Amino acid sequence: MRKFALCCLMVATLHALNAQNVNQADSLMIRSIFDRALTNGKSYDWLDHLSNEIGGRLSGSIQAERAVRYTEKELNKLGLDKVWLQPVMVPKWTRGIPEYAYIETAPGLSSTTNVCALGGSVPTPDGGLKAKVIEVKSLAEIAELGREKIQGKIVFYNRPMDPTLINTFAAYGGCVDQRYAGAMEAGKYGAVGVVVRSMSLSLDDYPHTGSMSYGDIPIDQRIPACAISTRGADYLSRALKIQPNLNFYFKQNCRAYPDVQSFNVIGEITGSQYPDRYMIVGGHLDSWDLGDGSHDDGAGCVQSMDVLRLLKEVGYRPKHSIRVVLFMNEENGLRGGREYAEQARLKNEDHIFALESDAGGFTPRGFSFDSDDANFAQIKSWEPLFKPYLIHYFEKGGSGADIGPLKKEGMVLAGLRPDSQRYFDHHHAASDTFDAVNKRELELGAAAMTGLIYLMDKYGTRTEMGPIRD
Incomplete structure (x- = not known):
């Protein structure tokens, strides 16, 4: 009996040491991600071009087309395994x-x-x-x-x-x-x-x-x-x-026209162990036309692009295939999100996690999650890793409009949750402009998103890994 108790104690000690080592490794990785984002981030420069060189990107407009070509070109520069355009028919309405x-x-x-x-x-x-x-x-x-x-x-x-x-x-x-x-x-x-x-x-x-x-x-x-x-x-x-x-x-x-063709812009790092299981991060590339769409949702797009760049910068090789998806036509139709989900269904692609940033480029506070209890319990255990950055608001709730059509049993959907007190000062208005975005706040959001993607990729979902065992 004493030998059995001693054996149990040794096993428990080993589990505790392993957990401590994992947490230390994760803490160092997330620290590295934040350091890179805050000293060598690309999101602010990308947003500068989207906002000031292209401007408001109303679905079906020439500006939306230019944004597609620009982001496709920038993703190709990152050396991803795949970059492509996914056709989608969108409404065209002009002011x-x-x-x-x-x-x-x-x-x-x-x-x-x-x-x-x-x-x-x-x-x-x-x-x-x-x-x-x-x-x-x-x-x-x-x-x-x-x-x-x-x-x-x-x-x-x-x-x-x-x-x-x-x-x-x-x-x-x-x-x-x-x-x-x-x-x-x-x-x-x-x-x-x-x-x-x-x-x-x-x-x-x-x-x-x-x-x-x-x-x-x-x-x-x-x-x-x-x-x-x-x-x-x-x-x-x-x-x-x-x-x-x-x-x-x-x-x-104003005037409505027949639908026109546009595109979702997609880039991928192919998974080293599970290339046929997908995690995505994204925002919507279209915007309203009154401002330049910096907060809604240029910020979410460039943060999502930077997630893949930062993973490569810190030398992390994902187990799962990680995609950035810049959705078209969230504002007046959600055609891009629906088309992506439909194509995933037709190709029988196994999506296990999706993260969206569509709440502005303000200071990130944490994430909301649409998930079952088992997955949320695992996610909740990661809060201490984000507490040093004051980004540890982890709650159940909504995720994002574009990733909503992907939802299925066992899948985890998440949304970045920045401080929202100033968001509706700019939302859908002429005041949604580049000068309203703070560079450091934008980069903190990109880093937080990258940290969450890293953890989800490393540990997987509970549905994927099976039931939690004591």
Whole structure:
């Protein structure tokens, strides 16, 4: 009995020593990754070119095409095992000449206000659209008011993001339905147009665009929809209290075209032990057209590119095949993410892990994970390795829109979670520009992503390795 107890003690000691050695090795590797990213990172230079030389990369635009060719060229420079373009058909919508709007409180007495067309909206008539305004706070209020009070009017959705929510993505989710479905619902009750308060916690003059849907409403019955800046929304709301019969005028010249071909950009380091098992890291290459798309999502693309470069820099040879995927058309269709998932299914590719960066290039705080309990328990044990960098927020939650279509049982999906307090100041607005990105914060995100990919590759998923045994 004593011999058996001694044997158990020796085995336990060996396990503890092995774990200590593994943790020390992992700590040194992650330190090396951060050192390289912060002294020899490439993400900021790549983003400079994407933002300042190419600019906003709206799906189907010439800028999106240039971004595809540029990132393909840069990935080829890294000496990856494979780089290729994956064709995908995407929608093409153009904004046209800048929008114009004013609030008319009396004949001849008006003040201009800043608006922008929502992505996918139909244009106003050639001479613009002027009508009385009715303010609402929700889609449900439209049904309560009914056709009698809405017909012939412009519906003004004025539900702000909730400032009490520390998670600003939750605040965004709490009001984005009025942007996405506002025109579709208002049109059912005879509205002639829609004005939506911008999805931003900042009080400023920047209107924020974003995707919208008309559902199955025929084209000739669709009504134009625009976003108004938060400052403009507050002014319009105050003016309506004083003068309920005021008029709102706006003119927009947007236009939809037939789908065009674009591409997902993909680079791969082929796995040394499991070449047919795939881990991917990525962001979306397209952006809205008002700014240059630096935070949404140029940052995620260049960080993902740097993950593969950093793995090569530190001399790490992955066991699994690691792919960077720069998805096209996340903003107004998610065609790139769906096409990648469909091609993976048709080729019977075994994807076990996917990481997306699509929350801006701000200071990284950690990651959220869409996984089962067994995989999350393993991931949670890695928190101490990221604590020295203050990037140890590891929680269950969402991952990313582009990698969502890949989801299957046992697979782990993850999303980089930067500090989100300033993100919606820039999201989908003309203020989403390169000067709003901090080089060090961007590089810290790239390093954190590389560290997580390294650990996932080294230890695998619990589904892959079988059940955890004591």
